[in-house]
Amino acid sequence: MSTRGFPEEEYRDRVARAQAAMETAGLAALLLTTEPEIRYFSGFLTRFWESPSRPWFLVLPATGDPVAVIPSIGAALMGRGWVKDIRTWPAPDPEDDGVSLLTDTLRELAADGPVGLPSGPETHLRMPLDDFRRVEAAAISFTDDHGVVAQLRAVKSEAEIAKISRACTIAGKAFARIGEVARIGQPMEAVFRGFQALLLEEGADWVPYLAGGAGPLGYADVISPAGPAPLCEGDVLMLDTGAVRDGYFCDFDRNFALGRADPRAHAAWARLLEATEAAREAAQPGARACDLWRAMADLVGGGESAGRLGHGLGMQLTEGLSITAKDRTVLEPGMVITLEPGIETAPGLVLVHEENIVIRDGSAEALSPWSNGALPVIG
Amino acid sequence: MSTRGFPEEEYRDRVARAQAAMETAGLAALLLTTEPEIRYFSGFLTRFWESPSRPWFLVLPATGDPVAVIPSIGAALMGRGWVKDIRTWPAPDPEDDGVSLLTDTLRELAADGPVGLPSGPETHLRMPLDDFRRVEAAAISFTDDHGVVAQLRAVKSEAEIAKISRACTIAGKAFARIGEVARIGQPMEAVFRGFQALLLEEGADWVPYLAGGAGPLGYADVISPAGPAPLCEGDVLMLDTGAVRDGYFCDFDRNFALGRADPRAHAAWARLLEATEAAREAAQPGARACDLWRAMADLVGGGESAGRLGHGLGMQLTEGLSITAKDRTVLEPGMVITLEPGIETAPGLVLVHEENIVIRDGSAEALSPWSNGALPVIG
Incomplete structure (x- = not known):
């Protein structure tokens, strides 16, 4: 290892x-x-x-x-x-x-x-x-x-896939400890700092990317840095990280409800899991990036405006194919990609979920710890 | 703040x-x-x-x-x-x-x-x-x-200088806690991880840059990532960080002897402090980058091969002028620069010291906590 x-x-x-x-x-x-x-x-x-x-x-x-x-x-x-x-x-x-x-x-x-x-x-x-x-x-x-x-x-070698998998494992362990750094009343910038420290403790060499947001029905965008605003009861907190181990990235996010969540957030979350599962099932050799987009867009809505719902991953946070309506890249065994559906919960607000997979002969293999069940509640 | x-x-x-x-x-x-x-x-x-x-x-x-x-x-x-x-x-x-x-x-x-x-x-x-x-x-x-x-x-505004100064203060506090993460027997990669976590704890938003090295007479280069080799008694450990607060960098290093240091390392350290001080005295409006280079090169030796002995600093880890024999940029109040003399202690091994200053009317102002006295001993 x-x-x-x-x-x-x-x-x-x-x-x-x-x-x-x-x-x-x-x-x-x-x-x-x-x-x-x-x-x-x-x-x-x-x-x-x-x-x-x-x-x-x-x-x-x-x-x-x-x-x-x-x-x-x-x-x-x-x-x-x-x-x-x-x-x-x-x-x-x-x-x-x-x-x-x-x-x-x-x-x-x-x-x-x-x-x-x-x-x-x-x-x-x-x-x-x-x-x-x-x-x-x-x-x-x-x-x-x-x-x-x-x-x-x-197309990644098995040695490259092992490095990406390790980065995913590290981030998974850090996410499992989220309660140590995210609590009601905690400013987002402190959550960001604490979560980066958890990633380092779990074995990341460095943390080139962390973004996130929080709100009762999600967040206005997924690329913002943190500010001083504190987490509130009922917020859904999202953290999206690209942590690096030995030069290879993971790139996935997690959502957590603080104390409780709005029923619309729970419903959106369930739909996001369905979309991610549908894309994973579709992610077989010979399928095109746009086929995965369609599988998710049919469930999360938004039509052509649903934007990019995933991308390649490896030595960079994002690289290679884009899961959009227009990208006809054909999947091959060894490609490592993210599945990243987003769903609008209210005008200008989204929930986004992201997992990492590698294309295999037959079914895709999950590299990030696969999310199941209800929206996790913390705090 | x-x-x-x-x-x-x-x-x-x-x-x-x-x-x-x-x-x-x-x-x-x-x-x-x-x-x-x-x-x-x-x-x-x-x-x-x-x-x-x-x-x-x-x-x-x-x-x-x-x-x-x-x-x-x-x-x-x-x-x-x-x-x-x-x-x-x-x-x-x-x-x-x-x-x-x-x-x-x-x-x-x-x-x-x-x-x-x-x-x-x-x-x-x-x-x-x-x-x-x-x-x-x-x-x-x-x-x-x-x-x-x-x-x-x-040329930085006072508001920009305040942000760089804050990043320097954060890194200074993290360096003051180095004993928490660097000990004899500790693998360098663990030291790197721990030091990044200290920077975050002290208020860095993220840590885009950390390099370092360790050895009884210094290190072979100053840009390498960390490996599994442990710190040994008698090593000089160097950590060089560019930590970011609100989009502005600090960029300075610190050297620490583990338990004890070779007399040649102590002597090199003393000479590096002299060189840094000489450059700071020379760093007045109207002086050129090459004048600062000369002030340091005369003390650390190496002639034209002494390379770059500092550079501008701000929104990027390095930006603007280079303190080399060839750079004739004229210093102006508001320029923020690093002074970074290096000295060869043995063939292929160096000690490097770095501080951050802002050019002012009259004498330059230190932004990093200025190093004085003997090479610090820890562990």
């Missing part, structure tokens, strides 16, 4: 599959600039990405191992991983912040063709635009990556 | 100063896509940026108030702030993820000239490149923002 990282074979397998897809797409190399993209192929895990001061690059050539082109401050940590070709510069350098070193590396490794850059949904280029234009001006030819990286990352 | 956010006048002042600089630079509008840039002008504070699934936009026209072009999931939270023109789309939409809405908004607000995009050091464009090219193809003309946003953000 305490093993961190992956064996080198896991990375070699990812590289081999990427290179096969790159050949089909006619890419001479991939240029990766963001945290999950670089970590996926190198194992480079650090919270230092919180600092925007330095760009980081990983170049994956059409054949051979990846090459790291990184600030010298990262050389020691990268050197403890499997990537052996590590080229560094003393960043930040206001005159040339890695531009020459990256350009030279791309010239060497991708002389024969275009360099693929992840450019589709959920991606961005994590380097200053001015510097990117300098690399382009040096006659490096870029194209999009044809979704190579996103498609690889969408 | 418990006031959150800023009054509307703070945002109006930021907008007015940006618009004055935009006029000089000949910009018809600014397009902002990242968390700190959008929050700086709108006050929009959420941890939901952890999700990469949706782009967010704020358009600041040459005259008038900012316009938010955002996913509908953020409308309720944005609507509680001062920005009143909020245009939304149901993201994520695989067919048109805000591209048309953004293009129409830019056509309306920037018909007469180029749109400035932050494109210099530390910036990136947080939207898919494919979608950005669609906006460009719709005849929207972009240029860089001439550093308008970075220059504004570099």
Whole structure:
């Protein structure tokens, strides 16, 4: 249970599959600039990405191992991983912040063709635009990556699934202790602080995401930070967390009634459980993301406006498919997703429930401790 | 002490100063896509940026108030702030993820000239490149923002300084309790977890950054996550945290000897305090970042290879100037910076010390509890 990282074979397998897809797409190399993209192929895990001061690059050539082109401050940590070709510069350098070193590396490794850059949904280029234009001006030819990286990352290995499962277990244990930090009269910001501490105690390495809300009929949105307002009797408290263990997220929420709840909240809760169960039953290989959306939307109402009712999950809080009316992504074994139906209880107020599952041959497997029964009452 | 956010006048002042600089630079509008840039002008504070699934936009026209072009999931939270023109789309939409809405908004607000995009050091464009090219193809003309946003953000208001100061106070209280979580025999990952919990208990809203290391003569790098190795007698433990209160960071570290320390560690520590003090004395309006670097590098050695010995601080863990040999940024009252000298104690091992200050007319003011005396011994 305490093993961190992956064996080198896991990375070699990812590289081999990427290179096969790159050949089909006619890419001479991939240029990766963001945290999950670089970590996926190198194992480079650090919270230092919180600092925007330095760009980081990983170049994956059409054949051979990846090459790291990184600030010298990262050389020691990268050197403890499997990537052996590590080229560094003393960043930040206001005159040339890695531009020459990256350009030279791309010239060497991708002389024969275009360099693929992840450019589709959920991606961005994590380097200053001015510097990117300098690399382009040096006659490096870029194209999009044809979704190579996103498609690889969408299907998790058993080792990845085990890490997500562990993060889910940790959050489940913290939720089971909610009574220690959430009581009538407690300000929401204190509840948020206390719940993060519980997640850490139960084994989270860090807590990148926590949102929530409270009210008799739910909450106005699901992305707000906490304020000083206290919990009141009859409120439904929702906490939604993305806690990380060894670089992988869980992402699910729980709802708790404080003392008692309005019958409309109880009814909404029951409907949310039905919707989640219906989506889990529908979540079999070959089904599409929009099929899961339909299974839930039919129960929670709202038609096309029901929005996103779940998404992929892994190295990021949200990644990959979206459970919407428009997403036709076909489910495959190994995809890890959230089911996140929401139901309007009054104008502008919602209750949202969320669970995490992995697609298997046959029925999906729950990764979060599956919710059953009545809306839990605490406090 | 418990006031959150800023009054509307703070945002109006930021907008007015940006618009004055935009006029000089000949910009018809600014397009902002990242968390700190959008929050700086709108006050929009959420941890939901952890999700990469949706782009967010704020358009600041040459005259008038900012316009938010955002996913509908953020409308309720944005609507509680001062920005009143909020245009939304149901993201994520695989067919048109805000591209048309953004293009129409830019056509309306920037018909007469180029749109400035932050494109210099530390910036990136947080939207898919494919979608950005669609906006460009719709005849929207972009240029860089001439550093308008970075220059504004570099000098903090008194209200901003108060928030950073509070974050520093919180971290100082947590460091004062280090003995509760760091003992000989304790695995580093448990120390990291426990210290994050202390930060939360002392009032941090969340802990986006924690790094550290331990060894008799220091540590091989300052960006690594924790592993299972236990603390040993004679180790110097370093913890470096960026804790957040109300959207503003502290960023300083502390070193602690476990039981006893090698005389070389004690000597290095004394030299680090001298260097920090020298830089603080040099940190007066009119001095340049490279002057502070020189003041420290002369004491800690390493010449040009001494790297970055501090940086700006605020809404991000690191932002603005870099204390390097090459950075000629001139200090102004209201700039908040870190002083972060490092000293090599043995090949490949360093001790690093860090404090936070604000530049004032005359002498700089310490924001972190200033370290004095001998290397603290615990455990």
